[in-house]
Amino acid sequence: MRALKTLVHYSSNWILALILSLAFSGLCMGQGQDPSxxxxxxxxxxxxxxxxxxxxxxxxxxxxxxxxxxxxxxxxxxxxxxxxxxxxxxxxxxxxxxxxxxxxxxxxxxxxxxxxxxxxxxxxxxxxxxxxxxxxxxxxxxxxxxxxxxxxxxxxxxxxxxxxxxxxxxxxxxxxxxxxxxxxxxxxxxxxxxxxxxxxxxxxxxxxxxxxxxxxxxxxxxxxxxxxxxxxxxxxxxxxxxxxxxxxxxxxxxxxxxxxxxxxxRPVVAAPRPENLKAVLPDGYFEERDETDALAESGAGLDVTFRNKVYTIGQKREHPAATARVYGTVTDGQFDEPLPGAVVSDSLSGAYTVTDAHGRWELRLPTGENVLNFMETSKEDVHLMVIINGDGELNLTMNVKATELDAAMISDETRLNHRTAQMGLEHVSVKTLNKIPTAFGEGDVIKAVLTLPGVKTVGEASGGFNVRGGSSDQNLVLFNEGTIYNTSHLFGIFSSFNPDVVADVNLYKSSIPAEYGGRISSVLTVDGKTGDIEKVKGSLGIGLLTSRFHLEGPLAGKGRTTFLVGGRTTYSDWLLKQIPAGSDYAGGTAGFYDANITLSHVFDANNSLQVFGYYSRDRFAFNEDNTFRYANLNAALRYNHVSSEGTRMTFSTGVDYFGNQLDDYTNIHEAYTLNTAVNQAFARLKFVTPSGSGHTFSYGGDATVYGLDGGILNPLGESSMVVADNLGREYAVEPAVYVSDNWQPSDRLALEGGARLSAFMNLADRSWNLSPEFRVSGKWSFTPMLSVKTGFNTLRQNIHLISNTAAISPLDTWKLTDADIKPTDGWQAATGLYWTVFGGKLDLSLEGYYKRMSNYLDYKGGATLSMNRELADDLVPTRGKAYGVEFMAKKTVGKLTGWLTYTYSRTLLQEMGWRGIETINGGEWYAASFDKPHDIKLVANFAITRRYSFSANVDYSTGRPVTLPVGIFSYGGGNRLLYSERNGYRLPDYFRLDLAVNIDPGHYLKALLHSSVTIGCYNVTGRKNAYSVYYTTGGGGVVTGHMVSVFAVPIPYINLNILF
Amino acid sequence: MKKTIYILAALLAVSSCIYPFSPDVMGTGEGLVVEGDVLIGDISVFSLSSVSPLNGDATSRPNGTVWVEDEFGNKYKSYSEKNKKVYVDLTDAPADRMYRIHVLLSNPGEKWDPEYVSGWRYPQPEPVISSIDLEPTESELNLTLSLQSPEGSSGCYRWDYELDWEYNADYQASFLYDPDYDRLIDLSMTGQPNPYYICYSHSYSTESGLAIAKTLQGQGLYGHEFHRVSRWSPIASRRMAALVKARIISEDCYEYLNTLQETSDYTGSLFTTIPSGMQGNIRSVSDSTHMAVGFIEVSHVAEKRRFFDVAPYYYRKTPAETPAVLEYDKAHPDMKSWYNIGYRPVDDLGEGGAVRWIKSRCVDCRELGGVTTPPEYWVK
Incomplete structure (x- = not known):
C-alpha cells in the first residue's frame, strides 16, 4: 500500500509536468510566426x-x-x-x-x-x-x-x-x-x-x-x-x-x-507589389504607409536596431521621378524632444545629412527600394527598409543604447569628420555643456567653448574669448540669427545664453563657410530650441547665484505652432545688500536678467516660419558714484522654403542692438551719463541645392545696415554743468554675395570651395571698400579612419571694438571702418591630420595653423577713447601673426567620454608705422594680451550608471602677458612708476581643477516632475590664479607688488534642475 | 538664516584674495627726471632726479643746472638752488614768445646725456579763478574750485593750493605758570589775553590737481573738489584761508600727466587701461631719441585766496573727552614738577578755589605745530 501511494504520488507529478510542458510548447507554437x-x-x-x-x-x-x-x-x-x-x-x-x-x-x-x-x-x-x-x-x-x-x-x-x-x-x-x-x-x-x-x-x-x-x-x-x-x-x-x-x-x-x-x-518573378506579396507573406508583413508620419505606431517597444517592416514613402505615380525628397524629424526617445546631430544616410547613393538643431533632416534620394540609416552616438542605430515612390516624410524616434557593443562603434561625429572637408569645426552638445563644471555650477555655453582647443580667454571673470590668436571682437557670435556683441553677464562669470533654451552650439575656427563674413577669426553659432510640438513642458534651475526657467510647447493644442519662453536672473544684488555696512563691499550692486521668446509655425511640409526675440540687461555699481548698465536686444524672423526641385531657401531678417550706459555722480557739477550703442538691421537669403553628381551648391547674399552711436554725453542732474555732446550716429552698409560648392567625388576625396564678395560703405564720409574673400578646403582619406585636410581662408572686418583694456569692458564701444580707419584683413592657412583608432572609440587630431592680420587696432599710450572726435589719431594700426599646433584626443562613445587637448600657439603684434620713439616697443614684435603659448585642457565625463556621472575639468595655460613697472620716480607730488615695454612680462601660469557629480533624473516616464542635481567644486586645488597685478608705493619709495585672484579658494556649488 | 546669508555674501566677496607679487624684472629704467613748469609772471621751480630701481637703493643723483630761454635767445637763469630745487624768476618775462628750459648736467656719466631741452611752447593763457567755496557734509568740509578759461583754450587745468588756518587750544587758560619763579600768573589781573590760545598753521598741497573740462560749459570747472577737511580737525576750529594757484595746460600736457597718474594708480584689472609709457617733451640735445621723463609746460598762473569762518562747523571735544585734570591749591609746592611733566594751569574753581591743571596741548596751541604770529596777509 505504501509503495502504491508513492507510485501514485510520483506519477501524478510526472503527468502534471508532461501536461504543462505540452501546454507551454503548444502555446509557443501557437504564437510562433509563420516560418516561411x-x-x-x-x-x-x-x-x-x-x-x-x-x-x-x-x-x-x-x-x-x-x-x-x-x-x-x-x-x-x-x-x-x-x-x-x-x-x-x-x-x-x-x-x-x-x-x-x-x-x-x-x-x-x-x-x-x-x-x-x-x-x-x-x-x-x-x-x-x-x-x-x-x-x-x-x-x-x-x-x-x-x-x-x-x-x-x-x-x-x-x-x-x-x-x-x-x-x-x-x-x-x-x-x-x-x-x-x-x-x-x-x-x-x-x-x-x-x-x-x-x-x-x-x-x-x-x-x-x-x-x-x-x-x-x-x-x-x-x-x-x-x-x-x-x-x-x-x-x-x-x-x-x-x-x-x-x-x-x-x-x-x-x-x-x-x-x-x-x-x-519558388522565386517571385514579378516586381513585388504589396498585394502580390501578401499572397506569399503572412498578413501584416507588409503594410502600406502614406506620406504622412510613417512611424505613427513605432512606439518604444520595438527593437529599434532591426526593423522588420518596409515603409513606403510618397505617393505612387505612373511615371515616377528619378529622385525624391525625403525628410522628417528625429526625436530623442528619452527626453521626447528633437534630436540634433544625428546622421541620416542611405545605403544606395551614399547621401547623408545631419539633423539640425530641431531634429530635422532632408535628403534627395533615388526612388525605389533603399535602406535609411539613422545613427547617433548615444542612441541605438536604426536601419529602415523603405520604398521611395515620391516626396514624403519619415519621422523617427531613437532610443538610448541598451548595451554597449564590443564591435567597432563609430560615432556620428567621427563619421562626419572623415567624410567632409570641413576643418576647425567644433560642436558642443547641450548634454556635454551641462556636464562641464563651472563656477557656481550653471551650464555655460562660453565656458564650454573655452574647453575646446585653440580657444582661450585672458582671464577668469572676463567676457569674450580668443580663437587662434584673434581678439574677442574678431568672433561673430550668432544666436538665433541675431548678432550678440557682448556675450557675458556679471563681469564674465556667466554667458549671455540660457542653457535651457540652447539646442546646438557650433564654432568655426578655420574653414569658415562662405555664408559668414564680417569677422576674421571665428563664427560661433548658437541655435535655440523652437518648442516641443507634442506637449507643454519646461524646466526650472536653481543655483547659488542665479535661477532660470523655460517653458515650451504647442500653441492651441498639438499642431503646427509652437512656442518657447525662457528667463534667467540673479540674486547677487540681494546677497550683496546683506553685507555689513562697514565692509568695503557694502553699497555695491550687481545684477542681470535675460529673456528669450521663440514662436515657430509650420505651414506645410515645405514652408515654415520662426520668430525669435532675446533681451538681456546688466547693471552694476562698485560704489555710489558710478553705475554701469548694458543691454542686448535681438529680434529676428526666419522663413524656410523647399522648392519642388529640392532647393532649400532660408530667408532671415531682423534687428540687433547693444548699448551701454555709464552714470557718473562723482561731482554733482560734473555729473554725466554716457551712452554708446550698436544698432544693426540685417537680411540674409540662402539657397542650398544638392545636385545628383556629388555637388551641393550653396549661394546667397546678405546685407547689414549699421547705425553706431560712438558716444552721447548728457548732463545728469540739475546742478551738472556738463554740456551735452553727441558724436553722431555713424551709418554704414555692408552687402555681400557668396557662392560655394561642397563636392565629394568619392569617399576618399572631398572638396569645399567658396567665394564671397563683400562691400562696405561708410555713409558718413562715403568711404568704401570691396573685398573678395576665398574659402577653400579639401580632404583626402587614406582609409575611412585616417584623413588629412587642408584649408585656406581670407576674411575682412569692418567693425572694430574700441578697447585698450585686456578684456572686453562693459563700457567699450564699437567703431566702423572709415576714411581714417582701415578694415582689418586676415588670412589663415591650416592643415590637419585626423585618425580614428581603437575601433572608432578614440578620435585623434593634429591641426596646425598660420594666420596673418593687418590693420589690427592697438592704442597709443594715453589714448582717449571716449567721446573722441579724432579717434583715429589715438589708434595705432598693427600687423599680427598667429601660429599654433593643436592636438586633441576625443572619446565620444563608452562610459568615459571627453577630450584632452594640448595647444602650442603664439600671437604677436607689431606696429605697422613708425612714430619715432613713441612706436610701441620700438617697432619690435610684442605679445598680444591673450598670447598664452601652452594650453592643456581635459574634459572628462564618466557615466557610473545611467543616472550618476562624474565630471572633471582641468585647465592649464601659460600666464597672460602683462606690463610691469621697472622703476620708480617722484613727480607731481607723488611717486610714479616707469613701465616696461608693452606686455613684456607674464603672470604666473594658470591651473584649475573642477570636479562634479551629476545625478540625472530617474526614468519614470509617467512622473510629472524629473529633477537633476549637480554637486561640484570649482577650483578644487584652491590655486590662487592671478587675475591682475598692481603696485602700491609706501614710505621711502618702497614699491610693493600685489596679485589679485578672483577664485582663490575652492568654490563648492550645488545646482538643482527640475524638468516638467 | 542670516548667518547663512552672511557666509554666502562673504564667500562672494572674499573668495577673491590679494597676495604679494614679486617678479624678477629686468632693467632699472634709470632715466633722467626733470620736473617743473615755466610760469610766466611768477617764480618757476625745477628739480632734477632720476628713476630708481624698484625696491632698490637709488642710484647716483643727477647734478646740474636749469635755465629758461626764450626764442629770441634771452636766458633766465636760476637765482637760487636749495633743497635740490632750482628757482628761476620769470616775473618780468614777456608773454608774447615761446619758451623752453635748458638742462645742463655736471655728472652725465653713461646713463644721461649732458644736455637736454624741452620743446618750444607759447604760454597758455591765464585762467580765471571764479570761486573757491566750502561745502560742508556731515563729517567733512569740502573745498571746491571753479575755474574759467578764455575761449579757444584747451580746457585743461592744473593747480596747487596752500592752506592757512587759525585755531585755538581746547581751553582758554586764565592762568599761566612762570617756571623761572615757580609762580602762577593770573591773566585776569594782567588784562592780557592768553598768548598761547590762538595759533596759525600752514600746509601745501602734496600733489598738483589735474582736471579737464572740455565737456563742461565754457570749458570751465564748477565746484570741483580739491581738498577735504575733517570737522574734528583743528583746521576747522576757527578760520581758514585757501590759496589756489591755477594754470591752464595744453591737452598733450594733460594727457601726459593724467597717464602718469593713472598708471601709477594701476590696479591691473582686466578692465583698466593697459599701462604704457608716454614720452614727454624733454629730449637730449645730442640725441633726439633720448628723452628725459617729464613734461615742461609754459603757463600763466592765476592765484586767489579766500577766507572761511569755519568755527560753526567744528566738532569741539566735550569736557568728558579731555584728559585728566589735576586740582590743587594755587601755590602748591609741586607746581614745577607738574609743569615739567607737561601739565599747565587752566582756571580756578572760584574765589579761593583750587586751580585746575591739564595737559599742555589742551591749553597751548603751539603744541599742534602752529605759531602764534599770523601770516602777514591774515585778515581777522
Whole structure:
C-alpha cells in the first residue's frame, strides 16, 4: 500500500509536468510566426564600415542568383552574396528588395551561381568554424575550400595570395584585413582534415598514393606553378570511388526534390507589389504607409536596431521621378524632444545629412527600394527598409543604447569628420555643456567653448574669448540669427545664453563657410530650441547665484505652432545688500536678467516660419558714484522654403542692438551719463541645392545696415554743468554675395570651395571698400579612419571694438571702418591630420595653423577713447601673426567620454608705422594680451550608471602677458612708476581643477516632475590664479607688488534642475 | 538664516584674495627726471632726479643746472638752488614768445646725456579763478574750485593750493605758570589775553590737481573738489584761508600727466587701461631719441585766496573727552614738577578755589605745530 501511494504520488507529478510542458510548447507554437518568411526577417544588411580589397564580399558586390536551404525550407531563385569578413549571407527575394541577413545557424547550405557553400557547423561537423565552406568537389571524399580573414600590417600586392580577380583591388586595405584560403577534406566518417599541401591528399589516400602521383604527372599537374585548387580538384576527381557523396550522406537535405518533404519556395518573378506579396507573406508583413508620419505606431517597444517592416514613402505615380525628397524629424526617445546631430544616410547613393538643431533632416534620394540609416552616438542605430515612390516624410524616434557593443562603434561625429572637408569645426552638445563644471555650477555655453582647443580667454571673470590668436571682437557670435556683441553677464562669470533654451552650439575656427563674413577669426553659432510640438513642458534651475526657467510647447493644442519662453536672473544684488555696512563691499550692486521668446509655425511640409526675440540687461555699481548698465536686444524672423526641385531657401531678417550706459555722480557739477550703442538691421537669403553628381551648391547674399552711436554725453542732474555732446550716429552698409560648392567625388576625396564678395560703405564720409574673400578646403582619406585636410581662408572686418583694456569692458564701444580707419584683413592657412583608432572609440587630431592680420587696432599710450572726435589719431594700426599646433584626443562613445587637448600657439603684434620713439616697443614684435603659448585642457565625463556621472575639468595655460613697472620716480607730488615695454612680462601660469557629480533624473516616464542635481567644486586645488597685478608705493619709495585672484579658494556649488 | 546669508555674501566677496607679487624684472629704467613748469609772471621751480630701481637703493643723483630761454635767445637763469630745487624768476618775462628750459648736467656719466631741452611752447593763457567755496557734509568740509578759461583754450587745468588756518587750544587758560619763579600768573589781573590760545598753521598741497573740462560749459570747472577737511580737525576750529594757484595746460600736457597718474594708480584689472609709457617733451640735445621723463609746460598762473569762518562747523571735544585734570591749591609746592611733566594751569574753581591743571596741548596751541604770529596777509 505504501509503495502504491508513492507510485501514485510520483506519477501524478510526472503527468502534471508532461501536461504543462505540452501546454507551454503548444502555446509557443501557437504564437510562433509563420516560418516561411523568416529568411527575409533577419537583420538588415548594411554596408560594412571597412572596405577591404575593394569589396567586402566573397567576390563581388553584386548578388547572384541561387538557392538557400533555410530552416528546412529551400528557397529557390533568391539573390545571394556572402560577406567575406563575417561569413554571413545576404539574401533578397528580388532586386527590388533590400537585402537581409538570415540567421546563419538556420542556414544549412546555399548555392550561388552554381557553386555550393555548406555550413559545416550546422551539420555538426567537429572542428569546423562558423561560416561557409565552398564545395569544390563532392564525392567519396569531399574537397572544401574556405577563405579566412586575418589582420596583417604588411603592405604590398597580395593579389596572388588572394586569387581574386578584383578590379577594385587596393593594396592599402590590407593593412586591416588579409585573406588566406585553406583547403579541407571532409571524410565519410565526418572528419574534417586540413590539406596543408599537395602531399596531404596522398597521405589521406595512402593505398592509392602512387597511383595518384602517376596520374597527376601524366596530367601535367605535378610541377610547380600549378594552383593548389586545380591540383586538389583533379586529385579528388581521380580518387573518387563513386556512390553517394559525403555531403549526400552528411546533409540530409542536400538534394531536396519535390515531394521529398522539403518545403520548396519558388522565386517571385514579378516586381513585388504589396498585394502580390501578401499572397506569399503572412498578413501584416507588409503594410502600406502614406506620406504622412510613417512611424505613427513605432512606439518604444520595438527593437529599434532591426526593423522588420518596409515603409513606403510618397505617393505612387505612373511615371515616377528619378529622385525624391525625403525628410522628417528625429526625436530623442528619452527626453521626447528633437534630436540634433544625428546622421541620416542611405545605403544606395551614399547621401547623408545631419539633423539640425530641431531634429530635422532632408535628403534627395533615388526612388525605389533603399535602406535609411539613422545613427547617433548615444542612441541605438536604426536601419529602415523603405520604398521611395515620391516626396514624403519619415519621422523617427531613437532610443538610448541598451548595451554597449564590443564591435567597432563609430560615432556620428567621427563619421562626419572623415567624410567632409570641413576643418576647425567644433560642436558642443547641450548634454556635454551641462556636464562641464563651472563656477557656481550653471551650464555655460562660453565656458564650454573655452574647453575646446585653440580657444582661450585672458582671464577668469572676463567676457569674450580668443580663437587662434584673434581678439574677442574678431568672433561673430550668432544666436538665433541675431548678432550678440557682448556675450557675458556679471563681469564674465556667466554667458549671455540660457542653457535651457540652447539646442546646438557650433564654432568655426578655420574653414569658415562662405555664408559668414564680417569677422576674421571665428563664427560661433548658437541655435535655440523652437518648442516641443507634442506637449507643454519646461524646466526650472536653481543655483547659488542665479535661477532660470523655460517653458515650451504647442500653441492651441498639438499642431503646427509652437512656442518657447525662457528667463534667467540673479540674486547677487540681494546677497550683496546683506553685507555689513562697514565692509568695503557694502553699497555695491550687481545684477542681470535675460529673456528669450521663440514662436515657430509650420505651414506645410515645405514652408515654415520662426520668430525669435532675446533681451538681456546688466547693471552694476562698485560704489555710489558710478553705475554701469548694458543691454542686448535681438529680434529676428526666419522663413524656410523647399522648392519642388529640392532647393532649400532660408530667408532671415531682423534687428540687433547693444548699448551701454555709464552714470557718473562723482561731482554733482560734473555729473554725466554716457551712452554708446550698436544698432544693426540685417537680411540674409540662402539657397542650398544638392545636385545628383556629388555637388551641393550653396549661394546667397546678405546685407547689414549699421547705425553706431560712438558716444552721447548728457548732463545728469540739475546742478551738472556738463554740456551735452553727441558724436553722431555713424551709418554704414555692408552687402555681400557668396557662392560655394561642397563636392565629394568619392569617399576618399572631398572638396569645399567658396567665394564671397563683400562691400562696405561708410555713409558718413562715403568711404568704401570691396573685398573678395576665398574659402577653400579639401580632404583626402587614406582609409575611412585616417584623413588629412587642408584649408585656406581670407576674411575682412569692418567693425572694430574700441578697447585698450585686456578684456572686453562693459563700457567699450564699437567703431566702423572709415576714411581714417582701415578694415582689418586676415588670412589663415591650416592643415590637419585626423585618425580614428581603437575601433572608432578614440578620435585623434593634429591641426596646425598660420594666420596673418593687418590693420589690427592697438592704442597709443594715453589714448582717449571716449567721446573722441579724432579717434583715429589715438589708434595705432598693427600687423599680427598667429601660429599654433593643436592636438586633441576625443572619446565620444563608452562610459568615459571627453577630450584632452594640448595647444602650442603664439600671437604677436607689431606696429605697422613708425612714430619715432613713441612706436610701441620700438617697432619690435610684442605679445598680444591673450598670447598664452601652452594650453592643456581635459574634459572628462564618466557615466557610473545611467543616472550618476562624474565630471572633471582641468585647465592649464601659460600666464597672460602683462606690463610691469621697472622703476620708480617722484613727480607731481607723488611717486610714479616707469613701465616696461608693452606686455613684456607674464603672470604666473594658470591651473584649475573642477570636479562634479551629476545625478540625472530617474526614468519614470509617467512622473510629472524629473529633477537633476549637480554637486561640484570649482577650483578644487584652491590655486590662487592671478587675475591682475598692481603696485602700491609706501614710505621711502618702497614699491610693493600685489596679485589679485578672483577664485582663490575652492568654490563648492550645488545646482538643482527640475524638468516638467 | 542670516548667518547663512552672511557666509554666502562673504564667500562672494572674499573668495577673491590679494597676495604679494614679486617678479624678477629686468632693467632699472634709470632715466633722467626733470620736473617743473615755466610760469610766466611768477617764480618757476625745477628739480632734477632720476628713476630708481624698484625696491632698490637709488642710484647716483643727477647734478646740474636749469635755465629758461626764450626764442629770441634771452636766458633766465636760476637765482637760487636749495633743497635740490632750482628757482628761476620769470616775473618780468614777456608773454608774447615761446619758451623752453635748458638742462645742463655736471655728472652725465653713461646713463644721461649732458644736455637736454624741452620743446618750444607759447604760454597758455591765464585762467580765471571764479570761486573757491566750502561745502560742508556731515563729517567733512569740502573745498571746491571753479575755474574759467578764455575761449579757444584747451580746457585743461592744473593747480596747487596752500592752506592757512587759525585755531585755538581746547581751553582758554586764565592762568599761566612762570617756571623761572615757580609762580602762577593770573591773566585776569594782567588784562592780557592768553598768548598761547590762538595759533596759525600752514600746509601745501602734496600733489598738483589735474582736471579737464572740455565737456563742461565754457570749458570751465564748477565746484570741483580739491581738498577735504575733517570737522574734528583743528583746521576747522576757527578760520581758514585757501590759496589756489591755477594754470591752464595744453591737452598733450594733460594727457601726459593724467597717464602718469593713472598708471601709477594701476590696479591691473582686466578692465583698466593697459599701462604704457608716454614720452614727454624733454629730449637730449645730442640725441633726439633720448628723452628725459617729464613734461615742461609754459603757463600763466592765476592765484586767489579766500577766507572761511569755519568755527560753526567744528566738532569741539566735550569736557568728558579731555584728559585728566589735576586740582590743587594755587601755590602748591609741586607746581614745577607738574609743569615739567607737561601739565599747565587752566582756571580756578572760584574765589579761593583750587586751580585746575591739564595737559599742555589742551591749553597751548603751539603744541599742534602752529605759531602764534599770523601770516602777514591774515585778515581777522
Amino acid at each position: 518568411s523568416m529568411i527575409y526577417r533577419g537583420r538588415v544588411a548594411i554596408p560594412p564600415p571597412y572596405v577591404y580589397n575593394g569589396t567586402p564580399y566573397w567576390d563581388t558586390t553584386g548578388f547572384k542568383s541561387g538557392s538557400a536551404m533555410f530552416n528546412g525550407r529551400l528557397y529557390e531563385g533568391v539573390l545571394l552574396r556572402v560577406d567575406a569578413s563575417t561569413g554571413l549571407v545576404h539574401v533578397r527575394p528580388s532586386a527590388t528588395y533590400a537585402p537581409s541577413i538570415p540567421e546563419r545557424d538556420q542556414l544549412s547550405w546555399i548555392e550561388r551561381a552554381g557553386v555550393r557553400f555548406v555550413n559545416l557547423q550546422y551539420q555538426g561537423v567537429a572542428g569546423s568554424e562558423p561560416g561557409f565552406y565552398e564545395v569544390v568537389f563532392d564525392g567519396s571524399g569531399t574537397l572544401l575550400r574556405r577563405v579566412n580573414r586575418r589582420f596583417r600590417t604588411a603592405s604590398g600586392d597580395h593579389r596572388m595570395l588572394i586569387g581574386y580577380d578584383d578590379p577594385k583591388y587596393n593594396p592599402s586595405c590590407l593593412s586591416f584585413y588579409d585573406y588566406s584560403e585553406a583547403f579541407y577534406m571532409l571524410t565519410k566518417d565526418g572528419r574534417l582534415v586540413k590539406l596543408d599541401n599537395k602531399g596531404s591528399v596522398a597521405r589521406q589516400f595512402r593505398s592509392r598514393a602512387s597511383e595518384l602521383r602517376r596520374h597527376m604527372r601524366a596530367a601535367g599537374l605535378n610541377g610547380m606553378g600549378v594552383a593548389k585548387r586545380t591540383y586538389l580538384h583533379e586529385a579528388f576527381a581521380f580518387l573518387d570511388e563513386g556512390g553517394p557523396s559525403v555531403l549526400d550522406l552528411l546533409v540530409t537535405d542536400w538534394h531536396p526534390v519535390e515531394g521529398s518533404g522539403t518545403d520548396i519556395r
